[in-house]
Amino acid sequence: MEDDRSLRGLLRDELERLGHRIVTAQGETEARAALDEHQPALVVSDLRLPDGDGIQLLEHVRGATGGREIGFIVITGFGTIEQAVDALEKDADDFLTKPLDLDHLGLSVGRVLENIQLRRRLSGYEALHGRESFHGMVGQSAPMQQLYRSIERIATTDSPVLIHGESGTGKELVAAAVHAESARAGKPFIAVNCAGVPAELLESEFFGHVRGAFTGADSARRGLLQAADTGTLFLDEIGEMPMPLQAKLLRVLEDGSLRPVGADTEFQVDVRIVAATNRDLTQRVADGDFREDLFYRIDTFTVTVPPLRQRGTDIDRLAVGFLTAAARRQGREPPALTPEARAELAAHDWPGNVRELANAMERALAFANGQQIEAVDLPGRIGRAPDAPTLTRGHEERSFATLAEVEASHIRQVLDAVGGNRSRAADILGIGRRTLYRKLDDSE
Structure with missing residues (x-):
């Protein structure tokens, strides 16, 4: 052992x-x-x-x-x-x-x-405001109502779906909702992050292999496509899929046939493919990093998940809901958001979307002094940090972010651009992984 x-x-x-x-x-x-x-x-x-x-x-x-x-x-x-x-x-x-x-x-x-x-x-927010939710998604704004309607329409078909959206918007929730609203509900729903599986294992993971196909293949096994047969396979970050695997996936989409690694025969599968990306796939096609024929095949139906900054009053509703749910988990009365705090939340750009808002509310709850959430209790990146220095020229007062805040903001932007992959972010920033982890910890 x-x-x-x-x-x-x-x-x-x-x-x-x-x-x-x-x-x-x-x-x-x-x-x-x-x-x-x-x-x-x-x-x-x-x-x-x-x-x-x-x-x-x-x-x-x-x-x-x-x-x-x-x-x-x-x-x-x-x-x-x-x-x-x-x-x-x-x-x-x-x-x-x-x-x-x-x-x-x-x-x-x-x-x-x-x-x-x-x-x-x-879940905690849904328990308080169930009528505003749809398969785990929460929001009454026009963009979210349009999203719900799109999901319901698309779910009645059996064609591939491509979900666009920024990091933190809830693309996997949308994929799960498409599955739950479809005739495949109750069948397998399998989600896989294409950027999270080592490149050398991708083909075997998706298509399976026969015994002896390669060193270490001591027994045959089915892949994700066979496991998702009759159900839905959700491919997150499909833009990161290597070109050779893209060609094999296209064959599955065209006629439902796949061949495990090392096999002489093919299998038929009935799988609905739902894919998601926060990358511009048309640019990936132009750069030669994504197959044009596969792009048009998975782009049969497109769903765009709205970023939080476009969801209007949903920001306030979600903030209150997250605060209430977090406070109840801690056995305390939920504090109220002051008008100044609400204004800061409404004005923030929310690059991390719903995930960022949820984290911000937990942080504000921890720092709140009393029964109100003040603007100063919010993370410094939301609005102007309370201790940000100001300079006055004539009658004009301007606030400036500190160097540490600028650095933290740039790191978050790079992380969002690479889908949270810290190794790639560290390479782009020109620093080591340990340095990146330390800087992230310091910015919390």
């Missing part, structure tokens, strides 16, 4: 370095006890455990919480990837393959935790 101990130690060290609090367990029995004692936000489990398996642990977590209140990531080797696909069907949030890629680990953990937090916040 030395490998198991080494893996636990690697995970613990890397996740602690990223700022997470970690509790380790040696098997399913210890993990269940730890779940009762610590109530973690996320479980990362190998599929093969000394006294059970990760699927049993996943089923216990989902049954004990009655839903998806706790995130769950499974770890698998080549020989057990089919079980990992089964785990996704049973509501695991993601899976990692051995040998572990630490960049992928950090990206996956961060994404799952953000999704869990956003689900909790939206």
